[in-house]
Amino acid sequence: MRAYKPKDNVQAKAYYTDRFYVAPQVPKTSVDEDEVFAADLEAIKAKFEVKDAYIQVEQMVIYINAHDIYGVLELMRDELAYTQLSEMSAIDWLAKDDTFEIFYQMLSMTKRKRIRVKYFIKNGEAVDSVEKLFRSADWSEREMFDMFGIEANNHPFMKRILMPYDWEGYPLLKTYPLEGDEFAAWYEVDKIYGKEARDIIGPELRDTARVDRYDSERFARLGHEVPKGTKITGDEPAVTQSYQEEGGVFLIKKLDKESSVVIDDPQR
Protein backbone atom coordinates (compact mmCIF):
# COMPACT_ATOMS: atom_id res chain seq x y z
CA MET A 1 0.00 0.00 0.00
CA ARG A 2 1.22 3.48 -0.80
CA ALA A 3 2.16 5.75 2.03
CA TYR A 4 -0.48 8.36 2.71
CA LYS A 5 0.48 11.90 1.76
CA PRO A 6 -1.65 14.76 2.99
CA LYS A 7 -3.42 16.33 0.02
CA ASP A 8 -4.06 19.74 1.53
CA ASN A 9 -4.03 22.51 -1.01
CA VAL A 10 -2.64 20.23 -3.69
CA GLN A 11 -4.08 22.17 -6.61
CA ALA A 12 -3.08 25.55 -5.36
CA LYS A 13 0.52 24.42 -4.94
CA ALA A 14 2.66 24.84 -8.01
CA TYR A 15 3.33 21.58 -9.75
CA TYR A 16 6.93 22.48 -10.37
CA THR A 17 9.00 22.72 -7.25
CA ASP A 18 12.55 23.70 -8.21
CA ARG A 19 12.97 25.80 -11.31
CA PHE A 20 16.75 25.48 -11.10
CA TYR A 21 16.58 21.68 -11.17
CA VAL A 22 19.35 20.08 -13.24
CA ALA A 23 18.62 16.69 -14.76
CA PRO A 24 21.17 13.91 -14.08
CA GLN A 25 23.62 13.32 -16.90
CA VAL A 26 23.67 10.29 -19.15
CA PRO A 27 27.07 8.46 -19.11
CA LYS A 28 29.68 9.89 -21.45
CA THR A 29 32.13 7.87 -23.51
CA SER A 30 35.34 8.71 -25.31
CA VAL A 31 35.33 9.98 -28.90
CA ASP A 32 37.84 7.28 -29.88
CA GLU A 33 35.09 4.67 -29.77
CA ASP A 34 33.60 5.96 -33.02
CA GLU A 35 35.95 6.36 -35.98
CA VAL A 36 33.67 8.76 -37.91
CA PHE A 37 33.45 11.10 -34.95
CA ALA A 38 37.17 10.73 -34.23
CA ALA A 39 38.01 11.77 -37.81
CA ASP A 40 35.60 14.72 -37.61
CA LEU A 41 37.11 15.82 -34.32
CA GLU A 42 40.62 15.65 -35.79
CA ALA A 43 39.57 17.83 -38.72
CA ILE A 44 38.06 20.43 -36.38
CA LYS A 45 40.99 20.30 -33.98
CA ALA A 46 43.40 21.00 -36.84
CA LYS A 47 41.99 24.52 -37.27
CA PHE A 48 40.19 25.42 -34.05
CA GLU A 49 40.62 24.95 -30.36
CA VAL A 50 38.33 22.25 -28.93
CA LYS A 51 37.98 22.50 -25.17
CA ASP A 52 36.15 19.26 -24.54
CA ALA A 53 34.68 16.44 -26.62
CA TYR A 54 32.78 13.29 -25.73
CA ILE A 55 30.07 10.98 -27.03
CA GLN A 56 26.73 10.92 -25.29
CA VAL A 57 23.74 8.88 -26.53
CA GLU A 58 25.58 8.14 -29.81
CA GLN A 59 26.07 11.82 -30.51
CA MET A 60 29.32 13.75 -30.28
CA VAL A 61 29.35 16.87 -28.15
CA ILE A 62 32.19 19.36 -28.58
CA TYR A 63 32.91 22.55 -26.68
CA ILE A 64 34.62 25.38 -28.58
CA ASN A 65 35.38 29.06 -28.10
CA ALA A 66 32.54 31.48 -28.72
CA HIS A 67 34.37 33.46 -31.42
CA ASP A 68 35.09 30.29 -33.46
CA ILE A 69 31.48 29.31 -34.05
CA TYR A 70 31.11 30.66 -37.58
CA GLY A 71 34.37 29.00 -38.71
CA VAL A 72 33.57 25.68 -37.06
CA LEU A 73 30.12 25.44 -38.57
CA GLU A 74 31.44 26.49 -41.98
CA LEU A 75 34.10 23.79 -41.79
CA MET A 76 31.55 21.19 -40.71
CA ARG A 77 29.13 22.16 -43.46
CA ASP A 78 31.61 22.41 -46.35
CA GLU A 79 34.20 19.75 -45.53
CA LEU A 80 32.64 17.34 -43.05
CA ALA A 81 29.17 17.04 -44.71
CA TYR A 82 27.18 18.23 -41.69
CA THR A 83 24.77 20.04 -43.95
CA GLN A 84 21.86 20.67 -41.62
CA LEU A 85 21.47 22.81 -38.55
CA SER A 86 18.57 21.01 -36.90
CA GLU A 87 18.24 23.20 -33.89
CA MET A 88 19.99 25.85 -31.89
CA SER A 89 19.19 27.66 -28.70
CA ALA A 90 20.57 28.52 -25.29
CA ILE A 91 20.55 27.08 -21.78
CA ASP A 92 20.25 29.37 -18.80
CA TRP A 93 23.08 28.86 -16.27
CA LEU A 94 22.80 32.36 -14.82
CA ALA A 95 22.12 31.11 -11.32
CA LYS A 96 25.22 28.87 -11.35
CA ASP A 97 27.93 31.05 -12.87
CA ASP A 98 26.23 33.90 -14.77
CA THR A 99 26.66 32.24 -18.19
CA PHE A 100 24.56 31.00 -21.06
CA GLU A 101 25.37 27.74 -22.82
CA ILE A 102 24.68 27.99 -26.56
CA PHE A 103 24.22 24.78 -28.54
CA TYR A 104 23.99 23.99 -32.26
CA GLN A 105 22.64 20.58 -33.23
CA MET A 106 24.21 19.49 -36.54
CA LEU A 107 23.07 16.62 -38.74
CA SER A 108 24.89 14.83 -41.54
CA MET A 109 22.51 13.00 -43.84
CA THR A 110 25.30 11.12 -45.64
CA LYS A 111 27.21 10.03 -42.52
CA ARG A 112 24.00 9.56 -40.51
CA LYS A 113 25.61 11.27 -37.54
CA ARG A 114 24.77 14.16 -35.25
CA ILE A 115 27.18 16.53 -33.57
CA ARG A 116 26.26 19.08 -30.92
CA VAL A 117 28.53 22.14 -30.90
CA LYS A 118 28.48 24.09 -27.67
CA TYR A 119 30.09 27.09 -26.08
CA PHE A 120 29.56 29.40 -23.13
CA ILE A 121 29.03 33.13 -23.14
CA LYS A 122 28.79 35.52 -20.24
CA ASN A 123 25.51 37.21 -19.41
CA GLY A 124 25.10 40.29 -21.63
CA GLU A 125 27.45 39.10 -24.40
CA ALA A 126 26.25 38.64 -27.96
CA VAL A 127 26.88 35.64 -30.23
CA ASP A 128 27.94 35.55 -33.88
CA SER A 129 25.08 34.84 -36.23
CA VAL A 130 25.35 31.76 -38.46
CA GLU A 131 22.38 32.83 -40.56
CA LYS A 132 24.66 33.22 -43.61
CA LEU A 133 25.57 29.53 -43.32
CA PHE A 134 22.19 28.05 -42.39
CA ARG A 135 18.88 29.74 -43.16
CA SER A 136 17.28 27.84 -40.31
CA ALA A 137 19.39 29.91 -37.91
CA ASP A 138 17.39 32.99 -38.90
CA TRP A 139 14.34 32.19 -36.83
CA SER A 140 16.26 30.15 -34.24
CA GLU A 141 18.44 33.12 -33.37
CA ARG A 142 15.44 35.38 -33.24
CA GLU A 143 13.75 32.94 -30.90
CA MET A 144 16.88 32.81 -28.76
CA PHE A 145 16.79 36.60 -28.55
CA ASP A 146 13.07 36.52 -27.79
CA MET A 147 13.32 33.95 -25.02
CA PHE A 148 16.74 34.69 -23.46
CA GLY A 149 17.70 38.19 -24.63
CA ILE A 150 20.87 36.97 -26.34
CA GLU A 151 21.51 39.05 -29.43
CA ALA A 152 23.19 37.66 -32.56
CA ASN A 153 25.65 39.93 -34.36
CA ASN A 154 25.23 40.29 -38.14
CA HIS A 155 21.71 38.94 -38.05
CA PRO A 156 19.54 40.56 -40.78
CA PHE A 157 16.44 41.11 -38.59
CA MET A 158 17.18 40.88 -34.90
CA LYS A 159 13.68 41.22 -33.48
CA ARG A 160 11.38 39.19 -31.29
CA ILE A 161 9.68 36.34 -33.12
CA LEU A 162 7.01 34.93 -30.78
CA MET A 163 6.27 37.58 -28.20
CA PRO A 164 5.01 41.03 -29.23
CA TYR A 165 7.66 43.61 -30.12
CA ASP A 166 6.78 45.75 -27.11
CA TRP A 167 7.10 42.89 -24.64
CA GLU A 168 9.36 43.32 -21.65
CA GLY A 169 11.25 40.41 -20.16
CA TYR A 170 12.63 37.16 -21.52
CA PRO A 171 10.24 34.31 -20.72
CA LEU A 172 12.57 31.30 -20.94
CA LEU A 173 14.96 32.61 -18.30
CA LYS A 174 14.74 30.45 -15.21
CA THR A 175 14.10 33.53 -13.11
CA TYR A 176 11.00 34.44 -15.15
CA PRO A 177 7.79 33.34 -13.38
CA LEU A 178 5.63 30.92 -15.36
CA GLU A 179 2.50 32.95 -14.76
CA GLY A 180 4.20 36.15 -15.83
CA ASP A 181 5.56 39.17 -14.02
CA GLU A 182 3.78 42.45 -13.34
CA PHE A 183 4.23 43.60 -16.94
CA ALA A 184 2.84 40.35 -18.37
CA ALA A 185 -0.13 40.29 -16.01
CA TRP A 186 -1.38 43.69 -17.18
CA TYR A 187 -0.05 43.65 -20.74
CA GLU A 188 -3.33 43.40 -22.65
CA VAL A 189 -5.23 45.68 -20.28
CA ASP A 190 -2.57 48.39 -20.41
CA LYS A 191 -2.25 48.16 -24.16
CA ILE A 192 -5.95 48.18 -25.06
CA TYR A 193 -7.64 50.19 -22.32
CA GLY A 194 -4.77 51.96 -20.58
CA LYS A 195 -3.48 51.71 -17.04
CA GLU A 196 -6.52 53.48 -15.60
CA ALA A 197 -8.69 50.49 -16.55
CA ARG A 198 -6.78 48.15 -14.20
CA ASP A 199 -9.14 48.86 -11.32
CA ILE A 200 -12.24 48.20 -13.41
CA ILE A 201 -11.07 44.99 -15.05
CA GLY A 202 -9.28 43.65 -12.02
CA PRO A 203 -6.36 41.27 -11.63
CA GLU A 204 -6.16 37.93 -13.43
CA LEU A 205 -7.69 34.96 -11.63
CA ARG A 206 -4.85 32.47 -11.70
CA ASP A 207 -5.96 30.08 -8.98
CA THR A 208 -7.29 27.01 -10.76
CA ALA A 209 -8.82 25.67 -7.54
CA ARG A 210 -10.84 28.81 -6.93
CA VAL A 211 -14.58 28.39 -6.48
CA ASP A 212 -16.66 31.54 -6.36
CA ARG A 213 -20.00 31.15 -4.61
CA TYR A 214 -21.34 34.15 -6.53
CA ASP A 215 -20.90 32.38 -9.87
CA SER A 216 -24.41 30.99 -9.49
CA GLU A 217 -25.72 34.55 -9.32
CA ARG A 218 -23.63 36.01 -12.10
CA PHE A 219 -24.60 33.36 -14.62
CA ALA A 220 -28.24 32.67 -15.40
CA ARG A 221 -29.40 29.07 -15.07
CA LEU A 222 -30.48 27.65 -18.42
CA GLY A 223 -34.24 27.77 -18.78
CA HIS A 224 -34.57 29.78 -15.57
CA GLU A 225 -33.22 33.15 -16.66
CA VAL A 226 -33.88 36.13 -14.46
CA PRO A 227 -33.14 39.83 -14.97
CA LYS A 228 -29.64 41.03 -14.15
CA GLY A 229 -29.09 41.70 -10.47
CA THR A 230 -31.86 39.44 -9.20
CA LYS A 231 -31.13 37.57 -5.99
CA ILE A 232 -30.94 33.90 -6.93
CA THR A 233 -32.69 31.57 -4.53
CA GLY A 234 -32.75 28.38 -6.60
CA ASP A 235 -36.50 28.04 -7.08
CA GLU A 236 -36.95 30.41 -10.02
CA PRO A 237 -39.82 29.49 -12.30
CA ALA A 238 -38.97 28.03 -15.69
CA VAL A 239 -39.02 30.49 -18.56
CA THR A 240 -41.13 29.10 -21.36
CA GLN A 241 -41.37 32.32 -23.34
CA SER A 242 -39.47 32.26 -26.60
CA TYR A 243 -40.48 35.59 -28.14
CA GLN A 244 -40.80 38.56 -25.85
CA GLU A 245 -44.23 39.52 -27.22
CA GLU A 246 -45.76 36.20 -26.32
CA GLY A 247 -48.99 36.67 -24.42
CA GLY A 248 -49.86 39.76 -26.36
CA VAL A 249 -48.15 42.99 -27.33
CA PHE A 250 -48.01 45.47 -24.47
CA LEU A 251 -50.03 48.50 -25.42
CA ILE A 252 -50.93 51.49 -23.28
CA LYS A 253 -54.45 52.49 -24.19
CA LYS A 254 -54.89 55.08 -21.49
CA LEU A 255 -51.98 56.38 -19.38
CA ASP A 256 -52.77 56.85 -15.74
CA LYS A 257 -50.07 59.12 -14.30
CA GLU A 258 -51.04 58.36 -10.74
CA SER A 259 -50.31 54.65 -10.99
CA SER A 260 -47.17 54.87 -13.15
CA VAL A 261 -43.55 55.31 -12.11
CA VAL A 262 -40.62 56.85 -13.92
CA ILE A 263 -37.62 54.57 -14.21
CA ASP A 264 -34.46 56.59 -14.56
CA ASP A 265 -31.96 53.76 -14.11
CA PRO A 266 -30.44 53.20 -17.56
CA GLN A 267 -29.07 49.82 -16.45
CA ARG A 268 -32.53 48.55 -15.61
Add this chain to the structure above:
Amino acid sequence: MAQHKVNYTQDGGLPIALTSVDKIVNWGRSNSLWALTYGLACCGIEMMASGASRFDFDRYGTIFRASPRQADVMIVAGTLTKKHAEFIKRLYDQMTEPRWVISMGSCANTGGMFNTYATVQGCDRIIPVDLYLPGCAPRPETLQYGVMLLQKKIRANKAGNAQKAKRLM
Protein backbone atom coordinates in the same frame (compact mmCIF):
# COMPACT_ATOMS: atom_id res chain seq x y z
CA MET B 1 -43.79 25.96 -57.86
CA ALA B 2 -45.21 28.36 -55.32
CA GLN B 3 -48.06 30.44 -56.55
CA HIS B 4 -49.30 33.75 -55.32
CA LYS B 5 -52.69 33.13 -53.84
CA VAL B 6 -54.92 35.66 -52.13
CA ASN B 7 -57.76 34.54 -49.96
CA TYR B 8 -60.27 37.30 -50.55
CA THR B 9 -62.44 36.11 -47.74
CA GLN B 10 -59.85 36.78 -45.01
CA ASP B 11 -57.91 39.85 -43.78
CA GLY B 12 -60.02 42.18 -45.87
CA GLY B 13 -58.94 40.36 -48.97
CA LEU B 14 -55.28 41.45 -48.70
CA PRO B 15 -52.19 39.19 -48.40
CA ILE B 16 -51.25 40.64 -45.03
CA ALA B 17 -49.96 39.11 -41.82
CA LEU B 18 -49.94 41.33 -38.76
CA THR B 19 -47.06 41.26 -36.29
CA SER B 20 -45.05 43.64 -34.17
CA VAL B 21 -41.79 45.31 -35.13
CA ASP B 22 -40.01 43.60 -32.25
CA LYS B 23 -41.08 40.20 -33.36
CA ILE B 24 -40.21 40.53 -37.01
CA VAL B 25 -36.86 42.21 -36.29
CA ASN B 26 -35.95 39.56 -33.74
CA TRP B 27 -37.13 36.89 -36.13
CA GLY B 28 -34.78 38.23 -38.76
CA ARG B 29 -31.84 38.75 -36.43
CA SER B 30 -32.07 35.42 -34.67
CA ASN B 31 -32.47 33.43 -37.87
CA SER B 32 -29.57 34.99 -39.73
CA LEU B 33 -26.79 34.97 -37.14
CA TRP B 34 -23.77 35.37 -39.32
CA ALA B 35 -20.69 34.31 -37.45
CA LEU B 36 -17.21 35.70 -37.78
CA THR B 37 -14.70 33.08 -38.88
CA TYR B 38 -12.54 33.19 -35.81
CA GLY B 39 -10.88 29.88 -35.08
CA LEU B 40 -7.94 30.65 -32.80
CA ALA B 41 -6.92 27.11 -31.82
CA CYS B 42 -8.26 23.57 -31.68
CA CYS B 43 -11.81 24.77 -30.87
CA GLY B 44 -11.73 26.18 -34.39
CA ILE B 45 -11.75 22.61 -35.71
CA GLU B 46 -14.97 21.91 -33.84
CA MET B 47 -16.38 25.20 -35.10
CA MET B 48 -15.52 24.19 -38.67
CA ALA B 49 -17.16 20.82 -38.11
CA SER B 50 -20.28 22.62 -36.90
CA GLY B 51 -20.37 24.58 -40.11
CA ALA B 52 -19.83 21.57 -42.33
CA SER B 53 -22.43 19.18 -43.65
CA ARG B 54 -22.83 16.79 -40.71
CA PHE B 55 -23.94 19.47 -38.28
CA ASP B 56 -24.79 22.13 -40.86
CA PHE B 57 -25.07 25.57 -39.34
CA ASP B 58 -26.80 26.83 -42.47
CA ARG B 59 -29.99 25.29 -41.10
CA TYR B 60 -30.06 28.03 -38.45
CA GLY B 61 -29.03 30.71 -40.89
CA THR B 62 -25.58 30.80 -39.33
CA ILE B 63 -23.10 31.37 -42.09
CA PHE B 64 -19.43 32.06 -41.46
CA ARG B 65 -18.24 35.36 -42.81
CA ALA B 66 -14.61 36.35 -43.31
CA SER B 67 -15.21 39.99 -42.43
CA PRO B 68 -16.27 41.51 -39.10
CA ARG B 69 -18.31 44.09 -41.02
CA GLN B 70 -20.66 41.34 -42.17
CA ALA B 71 -20.78 39.39 -38.93
CA ASP B 72 -23.31 39.47 -36.09
CA VAL B 73 -21.77 37.00 -33.69
CA MET B 74 -18.14 36.42 -32.82
CA ILE B 75 -17.37 32.86 -31.77
CA VAL B 76 -14.07 33.07 -29.89
CA ALA B 77 -12.93 29.52 -30.62
CA GLY B 78 -9.62 28.89 -28.95
CA THR B 79 -6.77 30.23 -26.86
CA LEU B 80 -6.54 33.99 -26.80
CA THR B 81 -2.89 34.99 -26.47
CA LYS B 82 -1.81 38.33 -25.10
CA LYS B 83 -0.22 39.17 -28.43
CA HIS B 84 -3.59 38.68 -30.13
CA ALA B 85 -5.67 40.50 -27.49
CA GLU B 86 -5.56 43.88 -29.24
CA PHE B 87 -6.81 42.32 -32.46
CA ILE B 88 -9.85 40.69 -30.87
CA LYS B 89 -10.78 44.12 -29.52
CA ARG B 90 -10.27 45.68 -32.93
CA LEU B 91 -12.38 43.02 -34.66
CA TYR B 92 -15.09 43.37 -32.05
CA ASP B 93 -15.15 47.13 -32.59
CA GLN B 94 -15.42 46.62 -36.33
CA MET B 95 -18.52 44.47 -36.02
CA THR B 96 -21.74 46.39 -36.53
CA GLU B 97 -24.34 46.49 -33.78
CA PRO B 98 -26.21 44.52 -32.70
CA ARG B 99 -23.41 42.06 -32.03
CA TRP B 100 -22.99 39.10 -29.77
CA VAL B 101 -20.02 37.10 -28.52
CA ILE B 102 -19.85 33.38 -27.78
CA SER B 103 -16.83 32.32 -25.76
CA MET B 104 -16.15 28.76 -26.89
CA GLY B 105 -14.14 26.38 -24.76
CA SER B 106 -12.11 26.53 -21.58
CA CYS B 107 -9.31 28.66 -23.00
CA ALA B 108 -11.59 31.44 -24.16
CA ASN B 109 -13.61 31.25 -20.94
CA THR B 110 -10.84 31.33 -18.37
CA GLY B 111 -7.50 30.73 -20.03
CA GLY B 112 -8.07 27.03 -19.47
CA MET B 113 -4.99 24.91 -18.96
CA PHE B 114 -2.75 27.72 -20.21
CA ASN B 115 -1.99 29.22 -16.83
CA THR B 116 1.00 30.97 -18.37
CA TYR B 117 2.45 34.40 -19.01
CA ALA B 118 1.34 34.53 -22.66
CA THR B 119 -2.38 33.71 -22.40
CA VAL B 120 -5.27 36.05 -21.65
CA GLN B 121 -7.12 34.55 -18.68
CA GLY B 122 -10.56 34.67 -20.25
CA CYS B 123 -11.59 36.71 -23.28
CA ASP B 124 -14.15 38.55 -21.14
CA ARG B 125 -11.23 40.62 -19.87
CA ILE B 126 -11.21 42.26 -23.29
CA ILE B 127 -14.73 42.09 -24.74
CA PRO B 128 -18.19 41.47 -23.23
CA VAL B 129 -19.38 37.87 -23.63
CA ASP B 130 -22.98 36.69 -23.97
CA LEU B 131 -22.53 32.95 -23.77
CA TYR B 132 -19.84 30.73 -22.28
CA LEU B 133 -19.55 27.22 -23.69
CA PRO B 134 -17.76 24.75 -21.41
CA GLY B 135 -15.57 21.99 -22.80
CA CYS B 136 -12.10 21.33 -24.09
CA ALA B 137 -12.99 21.42 -26.87
CA PRO B 138 -16.81 21.65 -26.84
CA ARG B 139 -18.39 19.23 -29.27
CA PRO B 140 -20.23 20.67 -32.29
CA GLU B 141 -23.50 19.79 -30.55
CA THR B 142 -22.54 22.15 -27.74
CA LEU B 143 -21.91 24.94 -30.19
CA GLN B 144 -25.19 24.23 -31.94
CA TYR B 145 -26.99 24.34 -28.63
CA GLY B 146 -25.15 27.54 -27.79
CA VAL B 147 -26.25 29.20 -31.01
CA MET B 148 -29.83 28.11 -30.35
CA LEU B 149 -29.63 29.57 -26.84
CA LEU B 150 -28.31 32.80 -28.31
CA GLN B 151 -31.26 32.84 -30.71
CA LYS B 152 -33.53 32.41 -27.73
CA LYS B 153 -31.82 35.27 -25.95
CA ILE B 154 -32.21 37.54 -28.96
CA ARG B 155 -35.88 36.67 -29.34
CA ALA B 156 -36.60 37.32 -25.68
CA ASN B 157 -35.22 40.85 -25.83
CA LYS B 158 -36.81 43.98 -27.23
CA ALA B 159 -35.39 44.68 -30.65
CA GLY B 160 -35.61 48.43 -30.26
CA ASN B 161 -33.39 48.57 -27.19
CA ALA B 162 -29.85 49.52 -27.94
CA GLN B 163 -27.41 46.93 -26.64
CA LYS B 164 -26.13 47.89 -23.25
CA ALA B 165 -22.39 47.73 -23.11
CA LYS B 166 -21.30 45.68 -20.13
CA ARG B 167 -18.07 47.57 -19.96
CA LEU B 168 -17.72 50.94 -21.60
CA MET B 169 -14.27 52.37 -22.03
